[in-house]
Amino acid sequence: MDRAELVELLSPEGLRLLDSLPPWDTKADVVRTVADLRKQGHSPALVAAVLSQAKLRDKARAKFGEFASRMLFTEAGLEQATRLRVAALHAGRFSRAGIRHVADLGCGIGGDALALAAVDLEVTAADADEVTAAIAAFNLSPFPHARVLHSRAEDVALGGIGGAWLDPARRTTAGGRTTRIADASQYTPSLDFAFGLADVVTAGAVGVKLGPGTDRDLVPAGAEAQWVSVDGDVVELGVWFGPLARPGVGRAALVVRGDQASELTAPADSEDAPVGPLGDYVYEPDGSVIRARLIGDLARANGGWMLSDGIAYITADRAFESPFARGFRVVERLPNDERQLRQALAARGIGTLEIKKRGVDIDPAALRTRLKLKGDASATIVVTREEGRRVTLLVERLDG
Known part of the structure; x- marks a missing residue:
């Protein structure tokens, strides 16, 4: 937004017009609104300013809720x-x-x-x-x-x-x-x-x-x-x-x-918990816990251990609830070989697949395409490492 646009927007006419704009859902709604405002005699500069601001207000609801409807914004701001x-x-x-x-x-x-x-x-x-x-x-x-x-x-x-x-x-x-x-x-x-x-x-x-x-x-x-x-x-x-x-x-x-x-x-970064074999459950720490390097404390507090060195997955033999991690029950191990994995998923009728990965060099979107999924069932797999070795796990979310 430049100074000229701000002057247009902060005029009594600009603010009244901004607050009076109807909501829109499609590009056709925007085109129609522009045409209506121009027919009412508003200048192109004013119409552009209020429409740009209306879009920013709509986007700002995610951060400011209903307060956004009475605020002004810049894109960068x-x-x-x-x-x-x-x-x-x-x-x-x-x-x-x-x-x-x-x-x-x-x-x-x-x-x-x-x-x-x-x-x-x-x-x-x-x-x-x-x-x-x-x-x-x-x-x-x-x-x-x-x-x-x-x-x-x-x-x-x-x-x-x-x-x-x-x-x-x-x-x-x-x-x-x-x-x-x-x-x-x-x-x-x-x-x-x-x-x-x-x-x-x-x-x-x-x-x-x-x-x-x-x-x-x-x-x-x-x-x-x-x-x-x-x-x-x-x-x-x-x-x-x-x-x-x-x-x-x-x-x-x-x-x-x-x-x-x-x-x-x-007080400081926590030491990672010891590494051990796959338990009955796998936990994905919240990103803030990973960034703060408090994964070890989270694991120890809930009877868990690290699945592999340097990989932010916790595993445990019992389920626990925590706001600091998302939990998955391990259903079974699947083949790591891509052809065999495709066959295993096809046998289960899995047509919709969420792929979670850490510590392995794969592109989930590309892998999903190569798996040629067909079927009505949906599933989640975790592709990671267990004590340094690659594993592919069929899991189900504990939170549904």
Whole structure:
């Protein structure tokens, strides 16, 4: 979105038009809406602006729910924005630590600032991009104790502010396309600046949001590193400093499913459990547990062991329930040979097949095609290694 489009959108006519748009499900609906708006005399620029924003609002429902219908977005801002239920957890951490004024530096469209303001914290938000800062100001306008600055994070005066939250820009937009920045040294503001803020803000309370695949060696010693997954998708790595870092917690895996949140914590990476032969059950740890390297603790806590060195599958002789893993009952071993596997699946009438794999070099989609599946039954197979040797397992989900 450029400045001209924002001006169109923020006009009284633009906002009224945006809020009045009917929902649409197909491309034909969009074409019809465009034609109707043009017949009503609205300019092409205004029509384009409101339609683009309406599409972003619809997409934003996954992160912001019904709040999305009263917010404004940019493509890059929405891509990087924190889900509202996760932002609420961030805000709760600041509130519990007794921090009353938080600087949201590089605030984007204001998702985290919204959550901070919603728990009655004073918020000073800033973004270096003029359009993005204006959109954040619109989104935060219901909160009188929140203000938005058009400013680089590095230029915000932090005197008297007790805590800071940063979500460094990890995406760039060019030619209408948003791409991820792979090199952490290219983040804006830099990680050196972000991690150094604990020595600048009054109470030393700093949280930094990073991508879940960030090199773990970049996490400073003494900070708390928390990987967060939402409904099975690992969405962020939070790095916490000062009073926001919990004593004795160096690694954490937070699993959010629906309205429930569960957490596995440890002082540091856990040592993997011993490797042993296949049991009656196989468990796939949540991605946050894998990223936090807490698989060993999860296995030991539930009487399990590792299926093979360096592979994130746990096996056990008894079933257990855990928010930190998906369980499968082992039905039988299947042949590893592809021709024999095809025959085994055909004999069982399996026409729909889920293929889960770890530690083996296969393309599930290509393998599925070569298996020439036919039949009405559906099944799941796990292709992995047992004590270093390849195995193909027919399994059934414990959760259905």
